[in-house]
Amino acid sequence: MKFSISREALLRPLTLVAGVVERRQTLPVLSNVLLEVQDNQLSLTGTDLEVELIGRTEPNTVDEPGSATVPARKLMDICKSLPDQSEINFSLEEGRAVLRAGRSRFTLSTLPVAEFPNIEDGQSTQELSLPRGTLKHLIDSTAFAMAQQDVRYYLNGMLLELGHHIVRTVATDGHRLAVCSRSAEVDVEPAQKLIVPRKGILELARLLDNSDNPVRLTLGANHVRAHTGEFTFTSKLVDGKFPDYERVIPRGGDKVFIAERAELRQVLSRTSILSNEKYRGVRLNLEEGNLRVMANNPEQEEAEENVSIEYDGAAMEIGFNVGYLIDVLNALGEDRVQMTLSDPNSSAIMEEPGGGDALYVVMPMRL
Secondary structure, eight states, X not given: OEEEEEHHHHHXXXXXXXXXXXXXXXXXXXXXXXXXXXXXXXXXXXXXXSEEEEEEEOOSEEEEOEEEEEEHHHHHHHHHHSXXXXXXXXXXXXXXXXXXXXXXXXXXXXXXXXXXXOOOOOOXXXXXXXXXXXXXXXXXXXXXXXXXXXXXXXXXEEEEEEEEEEEEEEEEOSSEEEEEEEEEEEEEEEEEEXXXXXXXXXXXXXXXXXXXXXXXXXXXXXXXXXXXTTEEEEEEOOOSOOOOHHHHSOOOOOEEEEEEHHHHHHHHHHHHTTSOTTTOEEEEEEETTEEEEEEEOTTOOEEEEXXXXXXXXXXXXXXXXXHHHHHHHHHOOSSEEEEEEOSTTSOEEEESTTOOSEEEEEOOOOO
């Protein structure tokens, strides 16, 4: 195996692929990246057995095709530290990988290619294509609500729903719910519901941009694969049943107000400074034309802010985790936000005025 490549051509795919590789691994080969060079193409593969990412790039010259696995982090750190526009010469010598660039020389350990696992190709049931910008918008609008390490393992991911001309993402951690739907040129019959694990979603989002270029999705019984030009991403699916999110969305809220999104976010951020560090609770007092936001903490410190809103209904007081409200305001793209409430013990709905493609449900808290 012998080839030369420019630093820039190697660094972009290597950075993304190395993101999949975990630092602490039970199998030593999993902290390596698999390099395969042939026919003037270099492919780099990283995996943690749940998620696999293959990036492809073009070397300047290929003297000898072949494959090797080398430590992902060390290779990335070496590439980053080399001067811009460096040419890297890569070769295998006596079972070690040797990199030469200018007057530098690095020798890296390798592990047998045969030990490197690949996520097996299960039977694919369906293929479809989506604009990258659509999928990115759906993920960005809902990813913050995914659980982190919930014992209900099916919440540590995102529900991807594909149906007749519609794609929907849903995420919840049991305290809040985020749903985003977009119409698309897809027709999946019967409709498919996949739970993609949290890490898979975060890695997939890094590959997407806001363009109309397509991302090709291959759906399998236990994995989903995405092709975006020079990258092929595969993630195992979470085996479980996602909760019926339709039942969680409150109906019939009669107190609806509209506020400026940026102003409300600043007010909540300032108030949160003096909220209880553990519970992060704030109280919202809804009055005609005004929203009073209050917080206090065990040190007897208090914050109070007022923000003008469009509202002419009955007065009401309700408590929320301020972090959940700020997350929603960060995810919404519009200048204004609409909030629908019914009583202090019922969840609130947050969305664009008049309802957009995303809807957020936040549970109240007792203060």
